[in-house]
Ligand SMILES: Nc1ncnc2c1ncn2[C@@H]1O[C@H](COP(=O)(O)OP(=O)(O)OP(=O)(O)O)[C@@H](O)[C@H]1O
């Protein structure tokens with residue numbers, strides 16, 4: 651793949667719209683994210699945040715408007731085709747392979763980054779060859795979130811919080827250039843939130859671009875360089891975390907109009 655000019659934003663959406671029946675879950679949304687930046691997408695429940703991620707990652711096609719990844723329009727592309735551009739995402743509900751161990755879940759993602767597949771894991775397993783380079787890499791990645799002792803545990807043995815961490819490690823294992831995280835800290839303990847932030851904070855320094863959906867505003871303050879606020883499918887505010895925090899439209903969207 652040829653290198654894009656550095657001026658191409660990893661993600662740009664223009665007038666992006668998605669209707670479900672008569673409901674516009676996303677309604678004319680436009681913004682862009684420059685390389686190495688960390689954008690938080692916030693907004694009340696049902697405001698269209700996950701729908702936005704589904705449109706960017708190929709889970710859904712747009713009803714109208716455009717999604718550009720590094721200036722390539724990807725609206726309507728398949729999930730696999732979008733991922734091959736260097737985009738990786740996590741889901742609001744954890745999606746691990748339940749029949750596999752924790753290490754195998756991570757190794758599958760490492761393999762995907764190398765354009766291999768699930769057959770390789772099954773082959774490694776049958777050859778009892780799972781102690782190789784990929785296993786060591788999985789151990790190192792899981793160690794960053796304190797889960798090295800869960801390597802050989804079945805995925806079903808993990809707590810909810812541990813599953814969220816493994817899901818994040820899996821997304822990172824594909825070495826994405828653009829990482830989309832849907833509520834990465836939801837349901838995590840303060841210590842696990844610190845582990846997530848410790849893992850994510852250095853990544854933009856090496857050029858990775860992160861877009862994350864978050865309800866925890868202290869996590870937004872600690873991680874985001876910019877914020878987009880959605881309400882009823884529209885962008886009602888955007889700017890730095892400080893600008894958005896002091897925008898009365900944001901408070902109104904979350905808490906209703908104040909009678910002052
Ligand atoms: N596949 C679908 N079919 C029908 N309606 C949908 C579908 N996906 C989302 N919606 C609707 O679109 C709207 C936005 O949903 P979405 O999941 O994007 O919100 P969200 O901002 O991620 O909310 P939350 O913070 O609760 O995760 C909601 O009204 C939801 O019911």
Ligand SMILES: [Mg+2]
Nearest residue numbers: 699700701742
């Ligand atoms: Mg959601």
